[in-house]
Amino acid sequence: MRSKRLLALPCMLILCGTATRFAAAQGDDAARVGAILIEADRLPIDKAWNYLARLRDLDSMSEDAMLSALQSTGDKVGPVGRLLVARSLLDLGDDGLYGAKAVDFAKPILVDKGASAEIRLAAAALLGDRTLVGAASANASEALETVVTDDTADPALRLESAKSLFRVGNTRSRRTAKTTIQSFLMSRERDLQVNGALALYEIGDGFQGGARAILEELQSQPTPTGRLARAYLESEKKSGDLERLERLLANQRMSALRRGDAGTSDDDFKVLRELRRLIDTAWIDKSKLEDDALVESAARGMLEGLDKFSSYLSSDQYARFAFDLNRHYGGIGAFVRVENDMFMITRPIYSGPAYKAGLLSGDFILKVDGWETTSQDQDEIIRRLKGVPGTDVELEVMRNGWPEPQNVKLARAEISVPSVNAEMLPGDIGYAELITFASDTSEELRHQLETMRQKGAKACIIDLRSNTGGYLRQAQGVAELFLPRDKLIVYTKSSLGPEEKFFSSGDAIFPDLPLVVLV
DSSP: OHHHHHHHHHHHHHHHHHHHHHHHHHHHHHHHHHHHHHHHTTSOHHHHGGGHHHHHTOTTSOHHHHHHHHHHHHTTSOHHHHHHHHHHHHHHSGGGTTHHHHHHHHHHHHHOTTSOHHHHHHHHHHTTOTTOOHHHHHHHHHHHHHHHTOTTSOHHHHHHHHHHHHHHSOHHHHHHHHHHHHHGGGOSSHHHHHHHHHHHHHTTOTTSTTHHHHHHHHTTSSSHHHHHHHHHHHHHHHHSHHHHHHHHHHTTHHIIIIIOOSSHHHHHTHHHHHHHHHHHHHOSOGGGOOHHHHHHHHHHHHHHTTOTTOOOOOHHHHHHHHHHHHOEEEEOOEEEEEETTEEEEEEEOTTSHHHHTTOOTTOEEEEETTEEOTTOOHHHHHHHHOOSTTOEEEEEEEOTTOSSOEEEEEEOEEEEOOSEEEEEETTTEEEEEEOOBOTTHHHHHHHHHHHHHHTTOOEEEEEOTTOOOBOHHHHHHHHHTTSOTTOEEEEEEETTEEEEEEEOOSOOSSTTOOEEEEO
């Protein structure tokens, strides 16, 4: 027995020595973390940010040791050091694991009106990190919205906070953020208009509110702002199906329809050229011949010939499709139609500008800012009614029973058109029609389902029969409401890149709800 104890003793000594050296190494690493943060805290934020690389180089530290070192040092340094701690916490864990702790460090800096402008700007940007979820994103949104809704705050800080709020906020917060950014377009200061337009493009909503017009003015300037404007506009053009098809046909249109250049296009487009020649020769009403219309028809036929899932969108169709996906715009808030060449309100939207001004179903809009609407194209009339929220539009309105038209001045407002229509059916059945997969459809559906469940819904019908399509991410978000984590939802194949698979990323919100899907 004694010999066994003697044999065990050297082993214990070796183990103790190893543990001591490991603890010393961990202590040295923790001290290095503290030294890096203290040194960075003395520098301007732009230079201090370079110290993040030095923290990342300490990859020999365990995650727990790094977490402990960051938190203990974070309580001892100033705002610059605390922002580095917050950023490091976001980098440390997977899927925003330490997001709540990061927000706890950054949030007080943002709301501290005594802090420098550049420090608060950095805090606002950090709180817009897309990895923030759950309570962390709600906590960040609360601080960001405080700044966004403060009219006395520095404009640059409000704008940065609005961009971050749009990234991490819920549907209501996102609307607040977007409305605030759009308000910059109405500023009398050119710099604020420009920054507002760039911000709208940054959040992916640049085609609204006159932002494009501002960027088109800027794109030719040989400045960083001009180059950024040009990059946004080029990116926007490349993103649309219409623009991609136009690039594909750009160098072939004239040869295909008129000249017939040598090479493969001679053979490929021989039929089109012959048809164009016959149309020129035999078509009776040549005044109605338009090359653009003929090319558009040919392009539509080409796409329809591939399969039933491929289609061509004209510029007008693309604009309407883009609106359907966004579902938010600045306008008077009314459903309208043309009847017997007269532009008529079919129903004002409750609480919208038209409703508040007393306009009724059946009212005729004769003029928009002095422009006559009679016999005009409906889309053109609607385009003139839309504009930046807060701007005025004057209407000449005629109502049955009035002796003469009246002028009504309205202030445009942010109008939201739901992409989900829901109601309770007999038998405690919830019904939800998804019109499109718009920018916030999954959140809309979640809200409607929760409301119907509170009303006693025991099962639900999801109606996709009239769905026009939309954002793949929103379709994925709808599926995630019902699927457990890590279930394959959809995969995509393309000749332009590798196959992509999309899995459900969270726990189901309605895992046990009986469901019928109409397609």
